Amino acid sequence: MRSTFEVKTTGSYPRVHVDTAKVTAVGQAGGILLTETIRAAGLDQALSEALTRWRKPLAVHDPGKIILDLAMSLVLGGEALSDVATLRAEPGIYGPVASDPTVSRLIATLAEDADKAIKAIAGARQQARARAWALAGQHAPDYETSAEDPVVIDLDASLITAHSEKQQAAATFKRGFGFHPLMAFADHGPEGTGEALVVHLRPGNAGSNTATDHITVTKAALAQLPEKNPRPGRRVLVRADGAGGTKEFTRWLATHRMAYSVGFTLPLDTSTLYQQIPDWVWVPALNADRQAREGADLADFTGLLTLDGWPPGMRVIVRRERPHPGAQLRFDDVDGYRLTAFATNTTTGTLQQLELRHRRRARCEDRIRIAKDTGLVNLPLHGFDQNRIWCQIVALASELQAWSGMLALAGHEARRWEPKRLRYRLYSIPATLARRARRVVLHLAEQSRWAELILDGIGRLRDLPAPAT
Numbered sequence: 001m002r003s004t005f006e007v008k009t010t011g012s013y014p015r016v017h018v019d020t021a022k023v024t025a026v027g028q029a030g031g032i033l034l035t036e037t038i039r040a041a042g043l044d045q046a047l048s049e050a051l052t053r054w055r056k057p058l059a060v061h062d063p064g065k066i067i068l069d070l071a072m073s074l075v076l077g078g079e080a081l082s083d084v085a086t087l088r089a090e091p092g093i094y095g096p097v098a099s100d101p102t103v104s105r106l107i108a109t110l111a112e113d114a115d116k117a118i119k120a121i122a123g124a125r126q127q128a129r130a131r132a133w134a135l136a137g138q139h140a141p142d143y144e145t146s147a148e149d150p151v152v153i154d155l156d157a158s159l160i161t162a163h164s165e166k167q168q169a170a171a172t173f174k175r176g177f178g179f180h181p182l183m184a185f186a187d188h189g190p191e192g193t194g195e196a197l198v199v200h201l202r203p204g205n206a207g208s209n210t211a212t213d214h215i216t217v218t219k220a221a222l223a224q225l226p227e228k229n230p231r232p233g234r235r236v237l238v239r240a241d242g243a244g245g246t247k248e249f250t251r252w253l254a255t256h257r258m259a260y261s262v263g264f265t266l267p268l269d270t271s272t273l274y275q276q277i278p279d280w281v282w283v284p285a286l287n288a289d290r291q292a293r294e295g296a297d298l299a300d301f302t303g304l305l306t307l308d309g310w311p312p313g314m315r316v317i318v319r320r321e322r323p324h325p326g327a328q329l330r331f332d333d334v335d336g337y338r339l340t341a342f343a344t345n346t347t348t349g350t351l352q353q354l355e356l357r358h359r360r361r362a363r364c365e366d367r368i369r370i371a372k373d374t375g376l377v378n379l380p381l382h383g384f385d386q387n388r389i390w391c392q393i394v395a396l397a398s399e400l401q402a403w404s405g406m407l408a409l410a411g412h413e414a415r416r417w418e419p420k421r422l423r424y425r426l427y428s429i430p431a432t433l434a435r436r437a438r439r440v441v442l443h444l445a446e447q448s449r450w451a452e453l454i455l456d457g458i459g460r461l462r463d464l465p466a467p468a469t
Contacts (some may be wrong), residue, residue, distance in 0.1 A: 026090055029431035033457055034072050037404040041132040042467030044068060046124035054109055061098040066106050069097050071396035075374035077423050090345035092433045105256045107386055114385035118285040121392045130226035132403045135464050140221045141186050147234035150259055153221050154364035160379060167384035170204035180206045182213050184221035185367040192415045194367045195402035197221040233307040234259045239361040245343060247309045254311035254345060260359040262344040263426040266314050273304045285319055285464040286352045296321040298351045313345050317355055369424060371398055408457030425450050
């Protein structure tokens with residue numbers, strides 16, 4: 001034990017002795033919300049069963065538990081395999097945690113058979129998602145879905161910088177170097193954030209508008225829904241930016257009778273087409289609060305466009321808006337307006353409703369930011385297949401955060417909190433462990449403003465029926 005000397009000070013903060021000692025204090029005590037969410041969703045059981053084939057004889061640590069520990073470490077702020085040490089230091093909350101060499105060996109083993117390992121993890125995630133959404137009831141994304149209120153799957157890609165020569169890292173279209181994963185998220189709407197359904201890792205030089213990749217990711221996303229239906233109908237809406245607005249992808253969506261809302265690239269003669277639209281046709285666009293937005297209008301251009309090769313029944317809706325003050329003008333601006341468009345096969349609803357629904361796709365950018373704050377900002381491993389496994393762990397971390405909000409924090413603004421705020425306010429709450437009457441008790445700091453919120457969340461989770469064994 002080493003202590004400091006007492007020093008008198010006239011500063012603003014107290015000067016205290018500092019030493020190390022065996023104490024009952026617990027770091028990251030708020031992570032119990034995650035462990036209880038795992039229990040409620042049955043994710044530990046599902047992953048343990050799914051990864052049984054990769055458990056070696058006489059192994060002490062279960063592969064499913066190791067993967068979950070890694071996912072929790074990302075939620076709590078970790079960025080590498082070794083950050084699981086934070087959980088290892090708190091066995092009273094997180095149980096036995098594998099050593100760094102054991103964790104590394106498991107990732108290497110799973111990467112040797114990456115396709116099967118990813119399929120196994122994805123199956124466990126889907127099984128747990130079905131239970132989590134069922135338990136969430138009216139707070140679940142698929143509650144009473146219909147063509148008017150579908151489950152929304154957002155597709156988008158993002159660039160990840162590689163700071164070393166990692167397998168399949170390549171130059172990106174933005175003159176960087178790294179990877180270009182394509183992701184799918186289930187949108188929780190304004191009440192929550194969202195959860196990653198698919199994180200599909202690709203080299204940095206992968207195309208932005210590659211239809212085959214969009215189809216692959218959409219299929220994988222549909223397989224993650226509680227009802228694994230390759231033809232879900234209009235109860236599922238797929239949203240994407242202009243990268244998803246290709247003939248091949250929209251035809252595939254139409255063939256599977258799904259609703260879509262994707263960005264659309266206007267033709268070169270748009271200025272001529274624009275002159276054919278009378279002023280009385282344009283209707284005001286809406287703000288997020290559904291009030292008319294000054295200087296922004298909408299019109300249906302479908303009848304003016306040549307849509308050969310596009311799926312039948314597709315509509316193209318154009319938005320015109322004055323560029324914001326200071327915005328750089330572009331050569332394709334028309335009469336001082338910035339024109340953008342999207343395509344959809346939805347026939348019900350006004351132009352304003354459809355355009356507002358499409359514009360809410362911007363929430364996907366928030367989901368990507370959350371994913372990057374939960375382990376995706378830098379792929380820490382060298383091998384491409386190892387990083388594919390890491391992306392599965394990132395997806396699990398996204399789900400744990402979303403499900404804990406959906407099951408434990410529904411109705412409170414905390415359900416919308418992003419990782420930084422959750423870590424600062426909930427996960428890092430001080431606490432101590434005590435043993436009393438053959439029970440282990442976690443005492444949360446009473447003076448913490450958020451202690452009651454955590455207690456209420458744990459109570460909700462423990463009131464849920466236990467998963468069948």
